[in-house]
Amino acid sequence: MEVQSKRIRARIQRSDEIDVVVLVEKIKEITGYEFRNPNLLRQAFTAHSYLEDDKNETDSYERLEYLGDSVIGYFVAFHHYSTYPDLSVGKLTKLRSANVDGEKLARAALKHGLHRFLNHNKPMLEAQIKQFEEAIVQYPIHSFGLVDTPKALADIVESLVGAVHLDSNSVDRTFQVIDKLLEPMVTPSTLSSNPVSMLFELCQKHKLSIEVLSRSWPKTGVFEYVVGGDVIGRAEYRSKRLVAKSRAAADAYDKLVAKLEAQNRQEQTNIDKTHSEAAQSGDEEQNGEEPTCASKEITSGEPNREEQIENDKDDNIKSEVQSGDVQTNNSSYYSVHSSAPRTKKVADVVNRIWTWLVS
Incomplete structure (x- = not known):
């Protein structure tokens, strides 16, 4: 009886499923590619949660997602290698990571409205997508770990690319679709480091000790950073550990930079004060010397x-x-x-x- 009710619910959900012919046309408008196998495209937009219990994961987008992840990684690596011949391996790696991570792909899905075609049974997903859409306004290019990204958004970009690669059987055609989906890409000029990396590099540069306090996160959702013996960064976010960690690091980094700048200004003020006092002392010594004949005549009348x-x-x-x-x-x-x-x-x-x- 319970299994039957689930199947009925699944059929009701499928009644709202977009027609596959319409789906082919919509994806053609977005990517410029027309699928020859509509069923492959429908699979690319079918989450495992949407399937009935008697279906296996081969009917969901998970295998296409696996393939698309590798294809996107190869395209981005090749594109960066060709575009930036003077960029070091370390910077190429950071640049590739920023263009293939979950947030970047989720942004692409949201930009092109791919989430509208996703068949799923996740009640909270719509609210998560809405929250993500509002959060990225503050970070036009990339938040580098500060925003909680719905994984399903990134998944459908990867599964779509995997489906295009299989359906077209063409690397060039697949690369054209990827290039269109990921535009605009993160470039060396817009690339930034993850707040955690930035904080550790800053502490290393100034020879400051750093400690992460995260044991209480499972219960409180709180992450803290201790720099030089003082708690300098803190963030609370229960939904995802990585986001809490990145936000605490960003808070610590901003406060540490402000502290170091204040110290530098104070040191410069002290230096300027010392120079001013030395110059004033020299003027007083000069004024204490024997006045010239003209000054005698004018000032003393002698x-x-x-x-x-x-x-x-x-x-x-x-x-x-x-x-x-x-x-x-x-x-x-x-x-x-x-x-x-x-x-x-x-x-x-x-x-x-x-x-x-x-x-």
């Missing part, structure tokens, strides 16, 4: 060197005149005293006065 010499001459003459050695006369500049013993001395004084007057 006579300059030439004026000081002239003043000294005036003082000497004034002293000598006051002592009686020299006296003034209206008929001449100076009149020598009549005392004979002092004649030579007076003559010397007169000569000095004359020299001063004419100078």
